[in-house]
Amino acid sequence: MARSSRPPRFASGLRTAARAKRASVRPGPGAVRRVLLVTDDKESRSFLAQLLRTGGYEVSITTTSSDAFQRVMEGNEGAEAPVDLVLTDLRDSRSGLELASALRAAASRVALLLSSRGLSRDQRELAAFYGVEVLEAPFTPDLVCNAVERALSAAA
Numbered sequence: 001m002a003r004s005s006r007p008p009r010f011a012s013g014l015r016t017a018a019r020a021k022r023a024s025v026r027p028g029p030g031a032v033r034r035v036l037l038v039t040d041d042k043e044s045r046s047f048l049a050q051l052l053r054t055g056g057y058e059v060s061i062t063t064t065s066s067d068a069f070q071r072v073m074e075g076n077e078g079a080e081a082p083v084d085l086v087l088t089d090l091r092d093s094r095s096g097l098e099l100a101s102a103l104r105a106a107a108s109r110v111a112l113l114l115s116s117r118g119l120s121r122d123q124r125e126l127a128a129f130y131g132v133e134v135l136e137a138p139f140t141p142d143l144v145c146n147a148v149e150r151a152l153s154a155a156a
Helices: 011-015 042-054 065-076 096-105 121-129 141-155
Strands: 034-038 058-062 085-089 111-116 133-136
Touching: 034 042, 034 065, 042 058, 042 085, 042 141, 058 065, 065 085, 065 096, 085 096, 085 141, 096 111, 096 121, 111 141, 133 141
Parallel strands: 034 058, 034 085, 085 111, 111 133
Antiparallel strands: none
8 A cells, every 4th residue: 555645634733833932832931831632633642742842831641531630630639740731622532521511610720722623602602611712623833822822821
């Protein structure tokens, strides 16, 4: 089977990830911001993790909302480093909105950012209710970095 000469969907974004260093979204001096990336899409995961790391964030990854919830709660209880932002999508069996609901019910103050290829009006209203910033795909490095900064600022 011949390999396609076409670059992966996010290849152009990976090449421009260095622009994130110039963006004003990096953690402040001495501050380490921890981002938990929750997605089962390998290309998105690779693109977003590299972009966030280039921007100065400490990134951990999981593919399930249930694991994400557990990690955030353990961070809140001091069992591991606290998570500052959860960036998730809607592909998991437990959607990003359900994760947001569970985290808010647990009184978590973690910033939430939801990536999607299109939300219904009801989903958008629910995201706003839970204080979730929505990042519409397809996204560029600048769009991601600006959304991360807005979500972190709103949670501060």
